[in-house]
Amino acid sequence: MVGYNNATCNIDDSFKYTLYGCVFSMVFFLGLISNCIALYIFVFSLKLRNETTIYMTNLAISDLLFVFTLPLRIFYYATRNWPFGDVLCKISGTLFLTNMYGSILFLTCISVDRFLAIVHPFRSRTLRTKRNAKIVCVAVWLTVLAGSVPATFFQTTSARNNKTKTCFENFSNKTWKNYLSKIVIFIEIVGFVIPLILNLSCFSMVLKTLRNPFTLSRGKFKRKKVLKMVIVHFLIFICCFVPYNTTLVVYSLVRTGSVSNCSVVKIVKTMYPITLCIAVSNCCFDPIVYYFTSETFQNSIKRKSMSFRPDSGFSQSLNTERFLTTGLRTLKGKMSQSESSV
Secondary structure (H helix, E strand, O other), X not given: OHHHHOOOOOOOOOHHHHHHHHHHHHHHHHHHHHHHHHHHHHHHHOOOOOHHHHHHHHHXXXXXXXXXOHHHHHHHHHXXXXXXXXXXXXXXXXXXXXXXXXXXXXXHHHHHHHHHHHHOOOOOOOOOOHHHHHHHHHHHHHHHHHHHHHHHHOOOOEEEOOOEEEOOOOOOHXXXXXXXXXXXXXXXHHHHHHHHHHHHHHHHHHHHHHOOHHHHXXXXXXXXXXXXXXXXXXXXXXXXXXXXXXHHHHHHHHHOOOOOOHHHHHHXXXXXXXXXXXXXXXXXXXXXXXXXXXXXXXXXXHHHHHHOOOOHHHHHHHHHHHHHHHHHHHHHXXXXXXXXXX
């Protein structure tokens, strides 16, 4: 590629190793805890499960599958060496793409489901069923795997300085031009552009419905809760995924040689690691979506937090003591009355 072969275009992106190591460590810690708690609540605590819960459960599973591979990536970026072999390199790369675009599609499913529930609450009853939600989830997994598996097929370890091996990088420009660029087009259209249009449409239609005078008269408190849910969901989607996917398109053009301007190459190679870290952080933000989307999830969290409060046991024993004291006083009064009557 012209941009990389130009000797005057010196590009040092070694900062990415430190950045990836720090961010991925944080995502592993927070993402593991929050998604394990979320999955536990979805599977064991929620008595009533609906189609929204099914989407959120699949999203939590997608996040955890990726989080479990992060220790391998953290080790690689800390040592700049991949001793785990080609198979784990491919699996780790596949789960990264699966999580990235699985999160986008499952968040879109939640957005569409909320849109139908708010804008078309009666007409959508036949569509918003648990059976249909399960079918949609299977379709999402198949679509994501169809895009991620071919992309990581070309991902192999390669020797660096005859001492260390690399993974997640060093695709040749020829591979980018002949294969990866076409896969990126498919991933971007199916996994980003279409979901982005759907999220924008659902967001605008829900806002329009909430501004309706009939909707305003149905309860200010409930309207505020719905508005907060929609805004949080939309902001997480936009902030996490738009920067990375926009940068990925330009990065692909750079790697295929379609863009060779040195300034553009420098900007893209600087922004790509940063936007990637922002996108990966969605694992930590998805539980926020669960909290604002599902009222049963909120109630379960509140019940769990109350049970772990240090003063909960004291307050319960205090209430019991008051009850016993009051009962004894009442009994004593009745006994004294009966004695005086005798």
